[in-house]
Amino acid sequence: MIGLAAILATATIGHSHAQDTSKKDEKAPAKSDAEMMAAMTELAQPGEQHKVLARTVGTWTYKSKWWSSPQAPPIESSGTHSTKSVMDGRYVISEFNGKMSVPGPDGKPVEVPFKGMGTDGYDNAKKKYVSSWIDNFGTGIMMLEGTYDPGTKSVIYTGEEEPLPGMKIKIREVVKAIDDDHISIDFYEERGGTEVKTMEITSTRS
Secondary structure (H helix, E strand, O other): OOOHHHHHHHHHHHHHHHHOHHHOOOOOOOOOHHHHHHHHHHHOOOOHHHHHHHOOOEEEEEEEEEOOOOOOOOEEEEEEEEEEEEOOOOEEEEEEEEEEEEEOOOOOEEEEEEEEEEEEEEEOOOOEEEEEEEEOOOOOOEEEEEEEEOOOOEEEEEEEEEEEOOEEEEEEEEEEEEEOOEEEEEEEEEEOOEEEEEEEEEEEEO
8 A cells, every 4th residue: 555655755755856847858748646555556566676675584693793993803793583474565674683892991891782773665656675773772763775786695785874963974785695594794984085894793593
């Protein structure tokens, strides 16, 4: 079923179109409200791209490595995460729970609870994978967009994060389905104009 927002959007588009026809190319055929509603209805349906996301559904255990700098040894952590399909396969929602090792006041690693939640989907209108992420290490919502590489069976996301006011960092995330029971997630950041790997997560289906 198409949502209320889409219905309202159709009405708004139709109204604007009726007012602005003089500005349009006369050769371009005008779309009726019914045609726009049909197009929106088609775009609202899950398809083959959403099946890529469905491979991550289940319960997993994970191990992670985090690098504070390329020269530093990785800090290792572990935990569990579960992923469920929602909205008739349009999205998947993942919840992470575990321990994260972070530098303490004296510079030595200390373990603290880690909780995170991600929502992933495929936007048929944008023709891109879309992802959002929140966790208990911040108050922002990270938004990413990506494409699928069939050769490596990976969804490659890009975006920005802002850990401090005015500090925007370009990031890249590669989510790879190794097989039905193993997933890897690699994170990269741009530092000083150079991309460096900052974290890797390997997950095994429980």
